[in-house]
Amino acid sequence: MSFKCNQCGECCRNIGGVELYKDLDNGNGVCKYLVGNLCSIYNERPILCRVDESYELFFKHIDKEDYYNANYAVCKLLKEKTEKSNQKE
Numbered sequence: 001m002s003f004k005c006n007q008c009g010e011c012c013r014n015i016g017g018v019e020l021y022k023d024l025d026n027g028n029g030v031c032k033y034l035v036g037n038l039c040s041i042y043n044e045r046p047i048l049c050r051v052d053e054s055y056e057l058f059f060k061h062i063d064k065e066d067y068y069n070a071n072y073a074v075c076k077l078l079k080e081k082t083e084k085s086n087q088k089e
Contacts, residue, residue, distance in 0.1 A: 003051035003068055009037035010078035012049075020048055 015021035016029025024046070026032035033040045039049070047053055051071055059067050 001064065001068070003071060005051070005075075007037050008075075008079060009034055010082055011075065012039065013082075014078050024049075 012031040012034040014029060015025055015031055021031070024031045024033065031039070033045070039045050047057060051068075055062075055064060055067050062070075
């Protein structure tokens with residue numbers, strides 16, 4: 001089992017105010033390595049940007065399916081936030 005990402009980039013567009021990602025923030029809440037919807041340093045990205053590896057290192061005390069479901073839930077919320085924002089424009 002591995003995390004299925006559809007490469008929308010929303011997680012990378014919403015890092016502002018998150019202490020763990022402050023070094024990646026380009027100053028407006030977007031990861032400085034995001035190009036379009038893709039990570040320009042994907043193979044060298046930080047461990048906290050790697051859902052599966054983060055689970056193994058930091059979150060094994062949580063059931064893996066619950067961990068993935070929590071990540072999918074946040075992903076869905078970020079997509080909905082962007083969709084609502086786009087509808088207002």
